[in-house]
Amino acid sequence: xxxxxxxxxxxxxxxxxxxxxxxxxxxxxxxxxxxxxxxxxxxxxxxxxxxxxxxxxxxxxxxxxxxxxxxxxxxxxxxxxxxxxxxxxxxxxxxxxxxxxxxxxxxxxxxxxxxxxxxxxxxxxxxxxxxxxxxxxxxxxxxxxxxxxxxxxxxxxxxxxxxxxxxxxxxxxxxxxxxxxxxxxxxxxxxxxxxxxxx
Numbered sequence: 001x002x003x004x005x006x007x008x009x010x011x012x013x014x015x016x017x018x019x020x021x022x023x024x025x026x027x028x029x030x031x032x033x034x035x036x037x038x039x040x041x042x043x044x045x046x047x048x049x050x051x052x053x054x055x056x057x058x059x060x061x062x063x064x065x066x067x068x069x070x071x072x073x074x075x076x077x078x079x080x081x082x083x084x085x086x087x088x089x090x091x092x093x094x095x096x097x098x099x100x101x102x103x104x105x106x107x108x109x110x111x112x113x114x115x116x117x118x119x120x121x122x123x124x125x126x127x128x129x130x131x132x133x134x135x136x137x138x139x140x141x142x143x144x145x146x147x148x149x150x151x152x153x154x155x156x157x158x159x160x161x162x163x164x165x166x167x168x169x170x171x172x173x174x175x176x177x178x179x180x181x182x183x184x185x186x187x188x189x190x191x192x193x194x195x196x197x198x199x
Contacts, residue, residue, distance in 0.1 A: 001096065002086055002098070003092045003096070004095060007082055009167045010026040012024060013027045013056055024080075027055050041084075041085075046100065070140075095138075101180050106121065106174065121153060128186045138179065142162065145157070
């Protein structure tokens, strides 16, 4: 379980394709604190640490993960947003994030707004994957508030700290990002769908 508050944007230092799997190695300041079998969110995708060597650790993304996320398009040198699982004795500064990416979206617009930025993302509609105005959404693992919610798109407003400390500064028009929609919204949408179907 996560809360969408990114700890670090770490650099991809190695990528190894192994049949339908991808082994991703990253250099990170908190690698010495990690343990084998620990969960870490990568651009919002919960993955298990499988190897640690000095300041570099490795995780493995399987076919299903690569199909649903942007991890398959990573290149060496790319920055990946990282978050370790949350402690249950602390504050939840973002919102409840499972680390289960629902789908990808594409950035269609970036607007500078005198010290902040508006990013617009478009996605293929799917049952339960919806945004609501001023609701929560996770983009590349970052907990954000929805602005200008539409049927298949939304905007988020990014403050300078988030822009600089996450991989948002690398997102441009055409960039593919990971989305995790709000878990409460997904349950409500599923219940409504079930109710309508069984009336």
